[in-house]
Structure formats: structure tokens, C-alpha cells
Amino acid sequence: MRIRIHKVQHIGEMSFLQHSKCECRPKKDRARQENPCGPxxxxxxxxxxxxxxxxxxxxKNTDSRCKARQLxxxxxxxxxxKPRR
Structure with a gap:
């Protein structure tokens, strides 16, 4: 298993109060990209x-694609x- 280390611009000691004020990046929701069609x-x-x-x-297959393969x-x-006889 390969682990990637995130490179941080500035690494420094922070107090707990400073750290708790940090805001996380919002996750990119895939649910937002709602598909109006059912599967x-x-x-x-x-x-x-x-x-x-x-x-x-x-x-996805077309009739011409199948005919090219003699199907x-x-x-x-x-x-x-296979064609029925």
C-alpha cells in the first residue's frame, strides 16, 4: 500500500484554541449533481x-456494428x- 504525504505550506505549532478555529474544506458532494432521470x-x-x-x-451497440461482425x-x-436460421 502506498501512502501519499500531503505537503503543507507552513507547518508550525498551534494551540488548541487556534486549531479549533480552523475550517475544513467542504466536501464536493456528488449528490448535488442530481440526475433527474432514474437509472x-x-x-x-x-x-x-x-x-x-x-x-x-x-x-450502445448499433445494428451496423453487429452486422460488421456478421451478427x-x-x-x-x-x-x-448469432443470426437465427
């Missing part, structure tokens, strides 16, 4: 991408499958 409900979420304007989920796009599962 995609599909099981394999990594295969889907969500449009932030319409909140619509769609496949067919299964829109329900959003995967390239």
Missing part, C-alpha cells in the same frame, strides 16, 4: 446509454447475437 431498469446497465434530455435508454442486434438484450 435504466435493464439488467445489463453497462450495455445501455441514457439520453439526459429525454431520459430514454438505448443500446444481429438483439434490441431486447442489447447484445450482438
Amino acid at each position: 435504466c431498469s435493464e439488467r445489463r446497465k453497462h450495455l445501455f446509454v441514457q439520453d439526459p434530455q429525454t431520459c430514454k435508454c438505448s443500446c 444481429e442486434l438483439n434490441e431486447r438484450t442489447c447484445r450482438c447475437d
